[in-house]
Amino acid sequence: MISCCFLVLGSTFSYAQNRSQWVYPDNKGRLVYKTTAAGDRIMDFSYAGYKGGGVALPDVPVKKKVAPSGSADDTQLIQSAIDEVSALPLQQGFRGTVLLEPGTFTCTGPLIINATGVVLRGSGSGKNGTTIKMTGPKHAAVLIGTAGKQAAGSKSMPVTDTYLPAGSSSFKVADAAAFSKGDQVLVKKPVTEEWIHQMEMDNLKRDGKPQTWISKNSFLVMERKITSVSGNTITIDIPLADGGKGIVISHAGASERITDVGVEQLHIQCPPLEIDYGHAPYSGIKINADDCWVKDVYCEETMNTTTLAGNRITMQQVVVTHTYTNLGASKPTDFSLEGSQNLIDRCEVTGGNTYFVWTAGLRAGPNVILNSTFRGHGSRIQPHMRWSTGLLVDNCTVADGGIDFMNRGVAGSGHGWTMGWAVAWNCIAKTYVIQNPPGAANWAIGCIGTRYQTARLFDSSPVLPDGNFDSHDKPVFPQSLYLAQLAERLGNKALQHIGYKENGGFRNKQVAPLPPLKVETDPVYGINKALHRPINTSGGTRGENTLDADPATYWTTDEGKTSGTLEIDMENPVALSAVAISEVLGNRVTAYKVEGQVNSDWKLLAEGTTIGNRKTAEFPKETIWKVRVTIISATDRPAISEVGLYLK
Missing domain, CATH: 2.40.30 (Elongation Factor Tu (Ef-tu); domain 3)
Structure with a gap:
């Protein structure tokens, strides 16, 4: 047996010393799978990726070069080149590459590729490479396969x-x-x-x-x-x-999707905005096509950055950064998995209050997230809604957030059970919520981090038991399940084709967490549990100012309005028994109420006619998912600098 080592928490584990009971190599190196009582087993995920896994991304010859014009809009300049190459005949499955020369291209609309075998390539994603600067109306940087349809079936x-x-x-x-x-x-x-x-x-x-x-x-x-x-x-x-x-x-009926489209070596840039994702103007790359790839692309400040709505798509070395935390309780995602056999490989995201990766409803795998790093407070990998299956999170680091295969309950108007037959393998995360749906299973194997149990979202009970945790806090051999399955199916050359050595070649995955967020402690009530939580508002903006522990910042209503609401998402069931609210700019509030979401319904916690410098109220302890502060009336625009929530 080949022995690999993995450094974590100051100790060195040998993969040969630990193996999973669910998947492990026998004495001949063949993978052995344990089954459930009903015969279910962890699936072979190795079919994820371009052309079904283990196939090198092609190097398509350049047929057209484009230099920046220096004008206020290069969209049509690039689009004309794409259209020209799209009209060329296919040669061995490809038409050619449009090469964007070094410099900055300003684009006020999307670049659309709607023909098989076309590649859009920049001259590098770094400092001296190619930048697409997004301006103008709301749009995505690149749209691939906008007219494609999924295959229809015959009689079942x-x-x-x-x-x-x-x-x-x-x-x-x-x-x-x-x-x-x-x-x-x-x-x-x-x-x-x-x-x-x-x-x-x-x-x-x-x-x-x-x-x-x-x-x-x-x-x-x-x-x-x-x-x-x-x-x-x-x-x-x-x-x-x-x-x-x-x-x-x-x-299956014939698919109308285009295939073999690539986007490479680009920097996609839009201005940093403190904004909620619903109002964010720019996204990155949306793919409604099969057998495509995105490689070495740096997306700066895009929201809902990539959508993978086709099959057999590889995202390799795609980096997304956000300067500001997404505002509001609703979160965007940077990798939306909406197809099958898709591979997210060696990618990175930095951003707070976001979903790094999610899945859409009724989507079947295999889909794989491999050797990727995600950083940001309040962010996580979390399948999103209504039953997707077959996801592998393999050797990924989520230093400041979580990996969740869970029941989201009534979140999002009934997301419910989001994921079955998913595996987190040799990952590092701050927290894990791994739950087994009735009649199905989810696994966390060889993973490091805190196991967390919760009821389904917005319920206080029953707390759902853990799913299948195996060799927790001790990494297992083989280091990568995906690469082991791929090598077994296609040989070690398949690993080399996608840029991996025979035994993995992973760097140390231990990533230092971001600096902790500020903590505030009340001398009477203790720790303020509302700090830095996501918050939605109506009637005004910048509700985050009430949860930042800064008395100089505040939320106020829009011009001419004297009422509004602040809705704080605690993100987990939290026991609370006291609330504090502070007003600045004088005593303006004449009526308010505070409610808590308990078991999916709103319950009155406190109410009053004045707030002033600081108003506190105690109530019987409740397990609460959300807290809603409603300013019912005021003599002028209310200005709230603090909402504190406590368990006394």
């Missing part, structure tokens, strides 16, 4: 297996005569009333109103290729990212 045939385990590569149908080796098929898991009830997602309520998790008669769709048919047994190329009862299969 039921799978006859009573229960089809997750991770399966074969199954039976009543009559396989209609299927042949090489057929592209759709394997679909139906959303039934029975399954919704099993998942305990038929009891979601918010403010007394029922919330819909997933509509009945929807499907989780897995696109696969038949590799063999034997009798009525069908074998597919990629293991299933979900299983269960009632699975059906159909032929």
